[in-house]
Amino acid sequence: MAAPASELATWEWLKSQSALGELLDVDFTGLSHNRLYRASDALMQHRDTIEAHVFGAAISLFAVQETVTLYDLTNTYFEGQAELNDKAQHGHSKEKRTDCPIVTLGLVLDGSGFVRRSKTFEGNVTEGPTLQVMLDGLKAPIGALVIMDAGIATEANIDFAVKNKYRYLVVRRGGVREFDATQAEPTQTAGGETLQLQKKLSADGQEIELYCYSKGRATKETAMVERFCKVFEAGLQKMADGLKKPRGEKNMKKLLVRIGRLNQTSRGNSQHYTVTLTPDESGETAMALTWEKTFVDGTMATHPGVYCLRTNVLDWSADKLWQTYSTLTDIESVFRSLKGELGLRPVFHQKENRADGHLFITVLAYQCVQVIRKTLKEVGIKDCWETLRKTLLIQQRVTTSMNRPDGRTIHIRKSTRAEPALARIYQALGIHSAPGGTRKLIV
Structure with a gap:
């Protein structure tokens, strides 16, 4: 969270730059970097238990109802060939690193943005078959709404959702594009763009097809x-x-x-x-x-800007369906946070269990950051974690030394005064503005 990097870089940071050891009353100077690796191994042994506990605590803390489940995949690349990791495979790298093997991370999130479950897959895995692996045994409440994009919304996955009494809201794969402006109603995106929505009942009466038209997309x-x-x-x-x-x-x-x-x-x-x-x-x-x-009717050429959502939720309005589906874009911000703000990429480990541990630690860091950001949003502080971290970095622990008349020296160690932006963050989180208190030593 505070200094995203590899475990080795974290070890160096803890020893030479951070006051975290002082705040936690832990001496990191004698810490071996192998202890960080063993900590990673220990976390992986209890991964499912830890994820269930952290998610349950977050849901209880913010009184969030578990009604929406978001699912998506991302990947990250290795530095080196990772020959000891069977999951490290060449595939479609989202960072365009075709020269490196990659590994895939799947996340199941609640609509509040907290991770319910994470799992590491091979770098060349196809999206469709992974959903059932992730949701199996998750024990989501009956009627939970599963939202996924077109790459995962295969017919097999939709049949799985119906069989397990999930509701679903997905982008339709393929099919003919349709749109009748006279039957459409407008809605507003978070960015202020006006979309046109046309709601249509499927021929068998089991699904709603929601055709969405975006002028910008067109x-x-x-x-x-x-x-x-x-x-x-x-x-x-x-x-x-x-x-x-x-x-x-x-x-x-x-x-x-x-x-x-x-x-x-x-x-x-x-x-x-x-x-x-x-x-x-x-x-x-x-x-x-x-x-x-000759342009084929019902394609991008004749109906640009049109895409279709499909769902078995029959009693929701067109606006509610689209606004709910738009929460899937939150996953994109999650992945950006994991990769850019929390050090998910690249992976330096060459062994499978250590690489999986690195990804899991990153997910745990995200959960902590999500708690902080959600708490801050309630008081109007909506900065990204990178911006918040820069604000937090301003404050330091300093030691002032003064000579006494009796020849001894007094050392006073305390935190610098919090700047207004930092003080506001502390106030929102219920933290004292001078963490660590004041310590005096006379020698």
Whole structure:
């Protein structure tokens, strides 16, 4: 929390820079860094018990009702190859570190932002199958609402939620985009943008489909379609021009392979094109390449800015459904806090249990930070943890030494005076503005 880093860097910080030992009355100067590693091992042995206790304490402290469960995954990369860690695998790195093996962290959170459960997965794990592993045995209350994004919202996971009597609110995977502005109602995002929501009952009457239209998203998606269509057409034109050159590529099989590769990089926009490759009488040599573009209805090209949520909660308004789903964006801020403010990345450990311990310690640090930030928000202090930490760093423990007439020296050790911003934080948390008190020593 105070100095996010590796366990080794934390050990050095405790010994040479921090007054934490003095505040806790613990002598860190003789601490071996191996003790920190053994502490990590001990925490991992009781991971489930610790998580259950910390979550229960947080829920009790803030009187939060357990009604919403958020789930998502993130990953972090290793420094080194981590050959002793079977979970360290190459996969889709969210930090674009394709050169490093990664490990995946799954989090189940309550709507209040507290972590109910965490688990470490292989770096190349696919999102869908992980939900059942995480929720199995969690004993969430019957009727709890599970919110997840499209990557996790597979039909198998939705069937699992229904079987275990969970409600669900997810982004629909695939399907045709629809939107009727005459049937829509407006809602406001936290950023002040107006969204249009169209609520529709599914054909079987078991789900609500909520079509959401964002003008800002529409502008972005329109530009994306134009860009990828332009690149796709440029690729086709290059092949067509090659057919007119004496040494240009004319082999039918090779050109079909090139067209296939072009389709793969088009982000689905090749569906709007009918491409015709005309062969000669032998069928082996291409004579001409032509194409026609007709936008397929119900796609990003014809309905930019539209996405669909699906849920088995039938009695909520469109606005309540969308506002509840928007809490999933809180997970993104959680992951940013874990990675940027709390030292989740990178992982320096090469052994699996130590790497898992590093991630778990980071999750525990987040829980503590969440308690502090939630308490501060109640009095209007909404700063991120990094900003709060900078404010807290201003105060220090100092020693003043003075010579006495009898030849002895008096040493007075106390905290510096808290600046106004820091004093306000202390007041909100019920902490004395001069932590550690005053100590006198005459020698």
